[in-house]
Amino acid sequence: MKEKVKVAIIGCGAIAQKRHLPEYLANPAVDVVGYFDNNLSRAQALAQQYGGHAYTTLAALLADPQITAVSVCVVNQAHAAVAIQALKAGKHVLCEKPMATSWSDCQRMVQIARQTGKKLLIDHNQRLIPAHQAAYRLLRQGKLGHLLTFKTTFGHSGPETWSVGGKNPWFFDKKLSQSGAIFDLGIHKIDLLRYLLADEIQAVWAQTATLDKHSPDGQLIGVDDNAIGVYQFGSGVRGTVIASWTYYGPQENSTYIYGSQGVMKIQADPQFPLQVIFRNGQHMNYQWPTSKVRSSGVIAEFIQSIQEDRPTILDAAQILGSMQALFASLKSARTGQIVSLNPA
Ligand SMILES: NC(=O)c1ccc[n+]([C@@H]2O[C@H](COP(=O)([O-])OP(=O)(O)OC[C@H]3O[C@@H](n4cnc5c(N)ncnc54)[C@H](O)[C@@H]3O)[C@@H](O)[C@H]2O)c1
Structure with missing residues (x-):
């Protein structure tokens, strides 16, 4: 058995x-040995409940030689x-999304991961959702014919409930x-579309707005609570990404991809997370057992990629194009102009 x-x-x-913690604890290949938080009591509470050291x-955590991998779950x-410090200390890193708050930081993270030879994964869990994995395979098989347009939405009632x-x-x-909803939720879908279409974004036109979230002083918050973008891919496929923190009813987390042979609806129907409806009227419906859907699969992917020293679809280098499109979206929202991208 591997160590x-x-x-x-x-x-x-x-x-x-x-x-992170429930999936590490459920993984027989993992020992969770330490915690750090700026708010020490949070680290101590986890250490007390699950074992390990707060x-x-x-610096003290990163200096501990028994630790080989870390999750970066900070602001x-x-x-x-934090990710760069951990890589330089010889740790493999699973970093939360969005990867970083500037394009130069994203590039530096990938560069340091290469230099240190350590894994750097970004938690783009949407890539591993079973319906997205199946959609990816069907799209590669050309089931939808020639791809044309898409619309994708990720919205909920905001991070104050989380x-x-x-x-x-x-x-x-x-x-x-x-930034707000676009950084929190929009990046998931920008990255998902790059993954599903296996293509790079060439141009973006986006708007961000702060419509409803207030600070305690009664002022609107300083970041967007809604974002809408139109994205054009290299192949000519184009569509919309909507991110919202003001969907006060049920959350929405759906993607529709339209091709010359029909439409693929992903996470649009609670019973069938993936449906393909062909232009000739034929339907294909897919379901997965709840146990498969409950785990994000990200922790298992992180640990296996370390143990088997193999590449992974969550590798930070593969996320760079998503971050470039995210920063281009902010520029477009600021200037009101369509922003063209030169692939990284
Ligand atoms: N992949 C996903 O689907 C997903 C979902 C939710 C959040 N996230 C991401 O996870 C990250 C954390 O979000 P959250 O919802 O857990 O926030 P949270 O507010 O619940 O927790 C953040 C924690 O980090 C601590 N912290 C902040 N800065 C720190 C630092 N420099 N060093 C050590 N500890 C620090 C805080 O004290 C707090 O305990 C964010 O980047 C967020 O975008 C990802």
């Missing part, structure tokens, strides 16, 4: 507690610095998040 991977978690908030500084603004920060979370603070 277990000894893991530590940096940033012990909602995503660490709800996804470090008082990041957006700190992703690059983050450990409660009603006024760091997500609303531009200094810590850089």
Whole structure:
């Protein structure tokens, strides 16, 4: 049996507690041995409940030679610095999305991962959702014919119902998040479309707006709570990405891809996460057991990629194009102009 991977978690908030930690604990190839959070009590609470050590500084955690891999689950603004520090300390890194808050930081992260020879994965869990994996395969088989357009949406009621920060979370603070719904949710779908279409974005026209979220002082927050973008791919396929923190009913997390032979509806119907409806009226419906859908698959992918020293679709280098399109979207929203991209 392969040696277990000894893991530590940096940033012990909602995503660490709800996804990373449960999936590490359920993975027989992993020992969770450490935690760090700027708020020490959060690291201590996890250490007490699940075992392992709560470090008082990041440097102390990274200096511990037993730790070979870390999850970086801190605020957006700190992703690059913490991930780079961890890579330089010889750790493999699974970093939360969005990868970083500037294009130069994204490039530097990939460069340092190459130099150190350590894995750097970005948690684009949408790529691994079973319906997206199946859609990817069907698209490669050409089932939809010639691809034409898409529309994709990710919206919920906002991070204040999710983050450990409660009603006024760091997500609303531009200094810590850089941007709002587009950074939090839009990046998932921009990246998903690049993955599903196996193509690069060539141009974007986007709008961001702050429509409804308020700070405690009654002012609208300093980042967008809604974003809408039109994205054009190299093949000529084009469509819309909508990201929203103001869907106060049920969340929406769907993607439609239209081709010359029909339409693929992904996560549009709760019963059938993937449906293909052909122009001749034929339907194909796909379902997966809940157990397969419940785990993000990201932790298993991170650990296997370390143990088998193999490439992964979550490799940071593969996410660069998504980040370039994300920053282009912000530029377009700022200037009102269509922004063209030169592939990284
Ligand atoms: N992949 C996904 O689907 C997904 C879902 C939710 C959140 N996220 C991402 O995960 C990251 C964390 O979000 P969250 O929802 O857990 O937020 P959160 O507010 O619930 O928790 C953040 C935690 O990080 C700690 N922290 C902040 N800066 C730190 C630093 N420099 N060093 C150590 N600890 C620090 C905070 O004290 C807090 O405990 C964000 O980048 C977010 O975009 C990803």
